[in-house]
Amino acid sequence: MLLRRCYSATRWEAWELRQRLLKEVAGREDEASPEDEVEFVQGDLLEADISEVTHIYLSSLCFEESMLFAAAQKVQQEARNLRGLASLQPLPYLRKVGELMLPMSWTRPRGLGTMAYLYET
Numbered sequence: 465m466l467l468r469r470c471y472s473a474t475r476w477e478a479w480e481l482r483q484r485l486l487k488e489v490a491g492r493e494d495e496a497s498p499e500d501e502v503e504f505v506q507g508d509l510l511e512a513d514i515s516e517v518t519h520i521y522l523s524s525l526c527f528e529e530s531m532l533f534a535a536a537q538k539v540q541q542e543a544r545n546l547r548g549l550a551s552l553q554p555l556p557y558l559r560k561v562g563e564l565m566l567p568m569s570w571t572r573p574r575g576l577g578t579m580a581y582l583y584e585t
């Protein structure tokens with residue numbers, strides 16, 4: 465599984481990782497069609513049905529500790545089809561499989577990134 469590795473990625477490496485994940489998960493190398501692969505839901509994560517979710521990105525940089533615990537517990541208990549989760553803050557309960565330094569809009573001027581913590585259930 466690709467997410468077992470620890471990454472310190474440049475933008476290009478992140479793009480390559482995305483392509484490799486696409487190939488592994490969807491069996492193809494081209495960009496995923498949003499209509500085929502992604503459903504956008506506006507709502508409370510803690511109320512959402514995440515039983516069919518395969519990948520989660522938690523933009524959790526400003527989440528309070530109680531929200532981090534609640535989100536991680538929900539993922540552990542309900543995300544039966546999860547392949548990988550990335551969070552901008554460390555999470556309890558889940559098995560950490562790597563860390564990935566990712567460029568963010570707010571880090572671009574300094575050329576750095578923000579650490580993303582990678583998990584499996």
Ligand SMILES: C[S@@+](CC[C@H](N)C(=O)[O-])C[C@H]1O[C@@H](n2cnc3c(N)ncnc32)[C@H](O)[C@@H]1O
Pocket residue numbers: 507508509510523524525526531
């Ligand atoms: C740092 S902002 C990220 C905004 C945007 N998604 C991005 O990545 O640029 C964190 C977001 O988490 C959302 N959020 C906080 N608690 C949430 C919850 N229980 N369910 C869904 N979203 C939540 C907030 O509304 C906020 O938009």
